[in-house]
Amino acid sequence: MNRNGNGKGNGKGNGATNGNGHGNGATNGNGHGPGAPHGNGNGTNGRAHRKRGLMEAVRPLLLRRWAGPILVVGGGGYIGTHVVEQLLAQGWRVRVLDRLLFGKAPLQDFFGNPRFELVEGDATDILKLIEAMQGASAVVHLAGLVGDPACAVDESFTRHANVFATRLIKKAAQSLGVRRFVFASSCSVYGINPAEVSETSEVNPVSLYARTKVESERELLSDADEDFCVTTLRFATVFGHSRRPRFDLVANLFTAQAVNDGRITLMGPSQWRPFVHVRDLARAIVAVLDADPERMRGQVFNVGDRRLNMTIGQLARLVQESVSRARRVEVVELPSKDLRNYAVSFEKIRRELGFEAETLMEAGIEEIVAEFTKGTYGHYRDAVYSNLAMTKRALSDFRRQTAHLYEPVVAAAGLRSRDGLGNGAGLAAPHVEHVLEADPEDRLVAGLGSAVVLL
Numbered sequence: 122m123n124r125n126g127n128g129k130g131n132g133k134g135n136g137a138t139n140g141n142g143h144g145n146g147a148t149n150g151n152g153h154g155p156g157a158p159h160g161n162g163n164g165t166n167g168r169a170h171r172k173r174g175l176m177e178a179v180r181p182l183l184l185r186r187w188a189g190p191i192l193v194v195g196g197g198g199y200i201g202t203h204v205v206e207q208l209l210a211q212g213w214r215v216r217v218l219d220r221l222l223f224g225k226a227p228l229q230d231f232f233g234n235p236r237f238e239l240v241e242g243d244a245t246d247i248l249k250l251i252e253a254m255q256g257a258s259a260v261v262h263l264a265g266l267v268g269d270p271a272c273a274v275d276e277s278f279t280r281h282a283n284v285f286a287t288r289l290i291k292k293a294a295q296s297l298g299v300r301r302f303v304f305a306s307s308c309s310v311y312g313i314n315p316a317e318v319s320e321t322s323e324v325n326p327v328s329l330y331a332r333t334k335v336e337s338e339r340e341l342l343s344d345a346d347e348d349f350c351v352t353t354l355r356f357a358t359v360f361g362h363s364r365r366p367r368f369d370l371v372a373n374l375f376t377a378q379a380v381n382d383g384r385i386t387l388m389g390p391s392q393w394r395p396f397v398h399v400r401d402l403a404r405a406i407v408a409v410l411d412a413d414p415e416r417m418r419g420q421v422f423n424v425g426d427r428r429l430n431m432t433i434g435q436l437a438r439l440v441q442e443s444v445s446r447a448r449r450v451e452v453v454e455l456p457s458k459d460l461r462n463y464a465v466s467f468e469k470i471r472r473e474l475g476f477e478a479e480t481l482m483e484a485g486i487e488e489i490v491a492e493f494t495k496g497t498y499g500h501y502r503d504a505v506y507s508n509l510a511m512t513k514r515a516l517s518d519f520r521r522q523t524a525h526l527y528e529p530v531v532a533a534a535g536l537r538s539r540d541g542l543g544n545g546a547g548l549a550a551p552h553v554e555h556v557l558e559a560d561p562e563d564r565l566v567a568g569l570g571s572a573v574v575l576l
């Protein structure tokens with residue numbers, strides 16, 4: 122096991138801290154962490170109250186130190202590194218299982234922390250998974266292939282990394298008695314919908330990525346019972362700075378284009394999207410882990426904020442206004458094939474967890490601009506900032522290791538399709554999205570420059 126990494130700092134690039142992630146977690150202070158006993162222990166007289174008051178203050182901290190680590194699968198990623206930072210800041214022990222698609226540097230800041238452990242490996246490697254799951258008090262599952270273009274590269278790889286991995290992680294958690302499970306889903310499960318959608322709306326996935334999220338949710342929620350407290354979080358499209366920066370997310374990409382090129386390429390200006398800042402998303406995950414499990418079991422929450430529902434065109438104008446203070450920025454419209462269009466209600470998470478965004482879009486844009494000014498990033502088109510490019514790199518490994526396993530499945534799916542028996546479980550899926558109709562190479566090339574990933 123590779124515990125605590127190598128402790129070497131590189132002092133530049135992705136390893137840079139943003140210095141503002143501490144102390145902003147949304148704890149509710151009720152002592153209901155993973156594995157924590159319930160009850161608030163109110164006393165009946167003043168003295169008992171004072172004593173218990175002190176205990177109340179220190180108990181969550183002690184419990185967090187004594188409890189098993191929180192396992193963050195995919196903790197080396199864009200969102201994961203924020204989750205790790207906030208959990209550590211709140212006293213939890215944290216263990217990351219990650220195949221480190223984006224390298225070790227994003228986790229560099231944590232290696233010196235005695236409450237942090239890294240298990241480097243793939244979630245579908247059963248031995249690594251069991252090693253990582255041992256003694257954990259909760260699982261936050263953030264791993265997988267992310268975004269429509271990356272997931273469209275190879276369906277077997279996507280299903281392996283997203284659906285099969287979720288099933289395995291669930292089984293490992295259940296087998297090892299880990300009762301708390303938080304899953305990263307996406308608002309893109311709503312697909313195209315003219316009305317505002319809430320957690321009770323029908324899902325309408327229009328991409329393979331979204332379908333794998335729907336399947337994973339079903340897989341997990343079907344097992345939610347008193348021994349397995351699973352909560353599914355449907356994230357809005359994320360924006361903002363992270364130790365593992367991404368410039369394939371529309372708000373970050375527009376900002377990068379405006380700062381570097383003075384030109385934003387806008388596609389589908391009238392499409393509605395919900396957004397959320399990456400730090401706020403991590404706050405939401407921590408808040409779920411802190412909440413009473415009885416209230417979180419089997420629940421689905423959209424994670425975002427009504428104030429951050431906007432059209433892609435409005436987003437482009439916000440970026441243009443912000444960056445125009447420093448340089449001239451034009452907005453160029455291009456045709457879009459992206460079909461998704463949805464505005465999302467975030468009333469449930471506001472009501473149940475008191476969750477509201479702390480960082481709105483303007484502040485998120487300014488933060489990225491400031492990081493560019495500091496020289497934190499390389500060129501925003503570098504492959505390391507794109508999930509599509511990095512998925513393409515990982516694909517050859519996957520094919521080498523699994524060709525003999527998946528070929529019979531692919532062949533069987535083809536047969537089912539010819540027989541008219543395709544049920545969406547293999548390549549015979551009936552709702553194949555437009556990106557999948559393209560030649561595989563075209564799909565890959567379509568990536569970096571032109572693909573705007575709206576998760």
Ligand SMILES: NC(=O)c1ccc[n+]([C@@H]2O[C@H](COP(=O)([O-])OP(=O)(O)OC[C@H]3O[C@@H](n4cnc5c(N)ncnc54)[C@H](O)[C@@H]3O)[C@@H](O)[C@H]2O)c1
Nearest residue numbers: 195197198199200220221222243244264265307356359576
């Ligand atoms: N970023 C968004 O806008 C957004 C929106 C909705 C949902 N989500 C979901 O949130 C989660 C995290 O997204 P992100 O933006 O941080 O992505 P990311 O690509 O930055 O991070 C994913 C991490 O998971 C790791 N990983 C991938 N496959 C793995 C495997 N099989 N085993 C172990 N580690 C593996 C990668 O190495 C990476 O560190 C994903 O499930 C994504 O679908 C993200």
